[in-house]
Amino acid sequence: MAALQFDQITKTFPGVKALNGVSFEARPGQVMGLLGENGAGKSTLLKILGGQYKPDGGRLLLDGREHRFSSAADAIAAGVAIIHQELQYVAELTVAENVLLGRLPTRFGLVDHAAARRQVAEQLARIGVDLDPAARLSELSIAQRQMVEICKAVMQDAKVIAFDEPTSSLSHRETDILFRLVKRLRAEGRTLIYISHRLEELYELCDACTIFRDGRKIVTHDVMAQVPRERLIADMVGRELQDIYDYRPRAHGPVRLEARGLHSARLPAPLSFAVRGGEVLGFFGLVGAGRSELMRLLYGADARRGGEVLLDGHAVPSAGPSAAIAAGIVLCPEDRKEQGILAHASVAENINISCRRHGLAGGIFLRHGQEAQRADAFIQKLRIKTPNREQEIRLLSGGNQQKVILARWLAEPGLKVLILDEPTRGIDVGAKNEIYKIIHDVAAAGCCVIVISSELPEVLGIADRLIVMRDGRISGELPRDQANETAALALALPDGAPAAAAAVH
Numbered sequence: 440m441a442a443l444q445f446d447q448i449t450k451t452f453p454g455v456k457a458l459n460g461v462s463f464e465a466r467p468g469q470v471m472g473l474l475g476e477n478g479a480g481k482s483t484l485l486k487i488l489g490g491q492y493k494p495d496g497g498r499l500l501l502d503g504r505e506h507r508f509s510s511a512a513d514a515i516a517a518g519v520a521i522i523h524q525e526l527q528y529v530a531e532l533t534v535a536e537n538v539l540l541g542r543l544p545t546r547f548g549l550v551d552h553a554a555a556r557r558q559v560a561e562q563l564a565r566i567g568v569d570l571d572p573a574a575r576l577s578e579l580s581i582a583q584r585q586m587v588e589i590c591k592a593v594m595q596d597a598k599v600i601a602f603d604e605p606t607s608s609l610s611h612r613e614t615d616i617l618f619r620l621v622k623r624l625r626a627e628g629r630t631l632i633y634i635s636h637r638l639e640e641l642y643e644l645c646d647a648c649t650i651f652r653d654g655r656k657i658v659t660h661d662v663m664a665q666v667p668r669e670r671l672i673a674d675m676v677g678r679e680l681q682d683i684y685d686y687r688p689r690a691h692g693p694v695r696l697e698a699r700g701l702h703s704a705r706l707p708a709p710l711s712f713a714v715r716g717g718e719v720l721g722f723f724g725l726v727g728a729g730r731s732e733l734m735r736l737l738y739g740a741d742a743r744r745g746g747e748v749l750l751d752g753h754a755v756p757s758a759g760p761s762a763a764i765a766a767g768i769v770l771c772p773e774d775r776k777e778q779g780i781l782a783h784a785s786v787a788e789n790i791n792i793s794c795r796r797h798g799l800a801g802g803i804f805l806r807h808g809q810e811a812q813r814a815d816a817f818i819q820k821l822r823i824k825t826p827n828r829e830q831e832i833r834l835l836s837g838g839n840q841q842k843v844i845l846a847r848w849l850a851e852p853g854l855k856v857l858i859l860d861e862p863t864r865g866i867d868v869g870a871k872n873e874i875y876k877i878i879h880d881v882a883a884a885g886c887c888v889i890v891i892s893s894e895l896p897e898v899l900g901i902a903d904r905l906i907v908m909r910d911g912r913i914s915g916e917l918p919r920d921q922a923n924e925t926a927a928l929a930l931a932l933p934d935g936a937p938a939a940a941a942a943v944h
């Protein structure tokens with residue numbers, strides 16, 4: 440009997456049919472991957488499973504018994520735990536207190552902290568997680584906080600555990616630790632649901648997979664390993680995508696952007712590089728190698744200790760991002776959602792904010808025709824799933840919010856240098872393809888494009904040249920015809936580390 444069964448689940452929001460008659464099953468000891476474009480309905484299904492939303496129709500069954508959850512507490516009581524994208528924890532409490540929140544052991548009417556720590560320490564050891572139960576959550580990394588959530592699920596004896604894009608903020612090493620834990624939970628016979636946009640990790644972890652498109656279930660594959668990548672992509676996006684990177688050679692003009700000897704408190708070694716007009720320069724390195732810091736320095740977001748930036752032979756004043764933007768240099772940051780999302784503003788307003796800053800459109804409340812046109816063009820080009828341009832951005836799925844913020848930077852007038860930090864994180868494969876096309880178009884128009892990515896196949900796929908960083912220094916440069924995984928990893932990893940040790944997802 441399937442441990443978990445969705446039967447004809449339907450959920451409608453104003454203007455959006457998020458789920459339309461979705462049925463599938465997942466078994467104990469199985470990792471079931473959920474795949475689909477941004478806005479396909481994956482998170483909504485998880486929220487129904489976790490008792491956050493009630494379905495408009497359909498049934499949810501656990502071990503053959505129908506459940507109607509009215510709250511998250513109902514779901515937990517029935518043995519369901521959800522590891523959400525936005526983790527839920529109390530930062531000021533300890534690991535033990537968070538794990539046992541609401542169920543802390545007492546002695547003589549007082550919380551028995553020693554017992555709580557002992558119980559949690561035993562459980563952490565059992566699932567192979569190395570964490571101090573007395574540490575405060577505020578002191579832990581995202582990966583460690585996630586481990587706390589998983590430990591909590593296990594201690595609540597969850598039979599079904601669902602993960603919503605758990606690796607999006609993890610390093611390769613942290614991802615490996617998470618995978619080991621998920622595999623252990625599978626071996627214990629739990630039913631696991633796993634959402635991700637990274638096909639490589641889905642292939643590594645999932646036994647079966649279910650593909651969603653526009654709120655409908657397209658197919659469930661019982662043995663994911665037997666399904667070719669192209670088939671999965673075509674089912675997700677509803678069309679064939681031959682070469683997702685869509686690389687086309689471009690003519691390169693003279694050097695337009697030059698960074699000379701840039702350094703700061705965090706990047707003490709002077710860093711220099713140049714980019715030609717029409718060129719896409721990729722930056723690869725492990726988390727913490729200094730790629731984002733270098734770009735923030737170039738952009739003026741962090742204070743420089745020395746060095747200069749030249750654009751078309753003229754020095755760009757180091758007077759903060761506004762000076763860089765005025766010169767035509769734009770940086771789309773890694774944590775797009777935190778930086779600059781106007782949650783209660785519409786999709787159109789979020790896209791057009793930089794154009795307004797330039798005074799190209801009318802006043803704040805004026806729905807200028809140009810703005811509407813620009814918003815609609817991006818909604819179409821990036822396949823942003825929204826009922827219309829007036830929808831509040833906070834009501835969009837996570838990946839679609841990312842696309843809107845990305846569109847804002849792509850719409851920047853007077854663009855000469857476009858710097859994209861992890862532009863496709865959390866973004867579905869169809870939209871990735873559209874973003875790569877935009878990158879090509881921006882470069883082909885004579886601009887410089889710099890792309891930072893931790894996904895090695897992505898930078899190798901789109902860049903004309905690759906710069907690799909390690910420990911705050913440029914460790915090497917590879918022209919496109921010499922850039923491959925082995926060469927890039929050899930430059931990115933600490934001296935002597937075998938390239939195979941770093942799984943690149």
Ligand SMILES: Nc1ncnc2c1ncn2[C@@H]1O[C@H](COP(=O)(O)OP(=O)(O)OP(=O)(O)O)[C@@H](O)[C@H]1O
Pocket residue numbers: 452453455456457475476477478479480481482483484824825834835836837838839
């Ligand atoms: N509270 C809400 N109000 C209005 N619309 C919503 C709400 N929650 C979700 N939606 C819409 O429902 C659809 C499905 O969203 P959902 O978050 O389930 O997608 P997803 O497949 O998880 O996408 P992603 O990969 O981007 O996380 C989207 O069009 C989204 O905008």
